[in-house]
Amino acid sequence: MSSRSLVRSPVSCSAVNECFSYNSRRPRSYYQYSNTMKLQTPQAGQMLLPRKLWKSTRLQTTLLTQRRTVSNCCSDLSTTYTEQLPSYLALNVLQDQSNAKQNNIRKVLVILNPNSGFRSSREVFYKKVQATLKLSGFAMEVVETAYAGHAKVLASTVDLSTCPDGIICVGGDGVVNEVLNGLLGRDDLKEALQLPIGIVPAGSDNSLVWSVLGIRDPVSAATALAKGGFTPIDVFAVKWIQAGVTHFGLTASYCGFVADVLQLSENFRLQLGPFRYVIAGILKFLSLPQYKFEVDYLSPEKNPNLESPIEKCHGQLSDDSKVKSGTYMDSSTGDNWVTMKGEFLGILVCNHFCKPAQGLFSPVVAPKAQHDDGSLDLILVHGSGRLRLFCFFVAYQFCWHLLLPFVEYVKVKQVNVRPVGSTHSGCGVDGELLQAEGQPEWQCSLLPVQGRLLGRHPRT
Ligand SMILES: Nc1ncnc2c1ncn2[C@@H]1O[C@H](COP(=O)(O)OP(=O)(O)OP(=O)(O)O)[C@@H](O)[C@H]1O
Structure with a gap:
């Protein structure tokens, strides 16, 4: 979460209302921001398992790895999965997924905030989540945020054709909010609204994913992402009336x-x-x-x-x-x-x-x-x-x-x-403080369109 002035992040609400008559100008490629991005290579994490379970898990994972390595061309998919074993729970899901979706690669952008919560996002993602997502067919471009507001810049400028299956946020509610605001500030708003947002909780308080999807740990989040599906969600706008500036939220x-x-x-x-x-x-x-x-x-x-x-x-x-x-x-x-x-x-x-x-x-x-x-x-x-x-x-x-x-x-x-x-x-x-000068009037209202979260509640 961070305090910020609305003046610095102007997003016109009319942009959303214009959604139905949108102008499909090509978005700027986010690669122009590559000087602030760091493409991550996987880090090895060894899990301690009972010997019998280790053997069977290793066998299953090796089989999955072989299939994936053939069907995927993403460079870091050649990682040795035996070094990054997902949880046993996730493995059952992965097997189903791998049978059903062998050729179904899901291309996503992963935005990781290393500053979230206890600053454990990297560990959470690389040790607990990455292998599960890879095995279930996600081809991921991982970008770490370098400053407050970076996730918004990424979401507003990324070429959507490079991540047609969504943006996955690793962090807290703040980084999800930034991504939402980045997407809703785009010229190609209609397509951006369709882009689902995934959440891997690693922040101080991930109320959104816990309340809506019933998930509060990263391994369950990875499993839900691997299982697929979407959850529609209302989006609201908070407008500082005098300045005509709008910020969007989900929580x-x-x-x-x-x-x-x-x-x-x-x-x-x-x-x-x-x-x-x-x-x-x-x-x-x-x-x-x-x-x-x-x-x-x-x-x-x-x-x-x-x-x-x-x-x-x-x-x-x-x-x-x-x-x-x-x-x-x-x-x-x-x-x-x-x-x-x-x-x-x-x-x-x-x-x-x-x-x-x-x-x-x-x-x-x-x-x-x-x-x-x-x-x-x-x-x-x-x-x-x-x-x-x-x-x-x-x-x-x-x-x-x-x-x-x-x-x-x-x-x-x-x-x-x-x-x-x-x-x-x-x-x-959503945990972001909007500050305004003078005697502001805040107007909070729902948008006429819904957004989408990646994943479904485990009970649905
Ligand atoms: N590299 C970074 N350095 C400093 N701040 C950052 C960086 N990346 C993102 N931020 C800012 O950190 C804020 C908080 O992030 P996030 O919400 O992920 O974590 P949190 O505050 O611990 O969790 P929660 O919002 O759930 O309480 C975001 O609003 C974002 O602007």
Whole structure:
């Protein structure tokens, strides 16, 4: 995750809307960036196996290797696989795959962030994942990111014909977000949207792949990639209205306490790795400011009579003296809007149920959210103060947070948020902090098109 200014990464939302009338100019080849790229050679990793199992695994792998070496022309496929044995679980899948797809080579670009999580992405990929993917027919071009924003540059400039089967991200949610934004910023948007994104979790918290595909370890991720298939997923856009700049996301956007923690945590990235969130959370909790926002949201269902246009968990919320709220109809569209102004500890807009991969009890933030249901789930944590925040946090650990009287849960189509006064004006998107000048208005809405993730949930 990294803090960054939206000004530095302008992506026009109109580009997405123009998707259907796109201009098929050829993308620049990403090889022009080759001075920052490092094509990787595989590293040998020896696994310790029981003697009997070692023998049988070795035999299976050797057979697979022979077939692959004949059918593939990718230079590093000649690696001795006996030095890079995948897990036993994966081997069963690989055998099926190799029988069914002997001639089906899947060409992908692998973008590896060596800076993710505990900085173990290289080890994760080369020791736990690479062999499985190779054996299942992936021809991979591996590129390591050299700086923050590099994954976005790669995704926006790569020649799509060199990786028609997708881009696989090895890292955290941040690198996936960069790839998404790179793809959605391309001229050949229609083709880019079709390109699936694969994820090998190696970051601080891979909430996306854990929530949507039920995968949180690299070996399972490799197995899911090897098995093939796609999972459609809604994509949302967060627009800084005044500047007309848009950033895209797949997981969640948030303002208030969580965005503040995200910003503070970046100071500890080098020293603490994934633990930076805990330390930043405690520090921010101890110096908790008041957050005031104006919020407008649009419910998915139109109700011309303004009768219960929203699903509210707690009707008494509007009686909270600190929150002024009302409903109005946009005369141009006939949409019903709910508007409120007051103190909020947090405003979270979730695209899936947002299950942190590293949580103690792995609670979910938005239990009713679905990654492909065409709506966003808004969670408003009303009020201020450490006691309220503490109650929310404890309840959240047991997934009771929606029962709290100061928490509101609504399915929405669009949310507009305006920080009031000295409230922190940043907005977090998938773990990336978007910063804006002045009094920004953030608009979060779903795109009319879906993206695709590589792999399917193990139970589907
Ligand atoms: N070579 C690099 N050097 C420094 N920063 C990088 C490099 N490559 C990528 N980054 C930045 O690191 C940020 C975090 O990456 P990533 O999300 O993969 O890991 P993480 O933060 O540990 O995991 P998570 O986002 O799941 O918490 C990205 O936003 C990206 O901009």
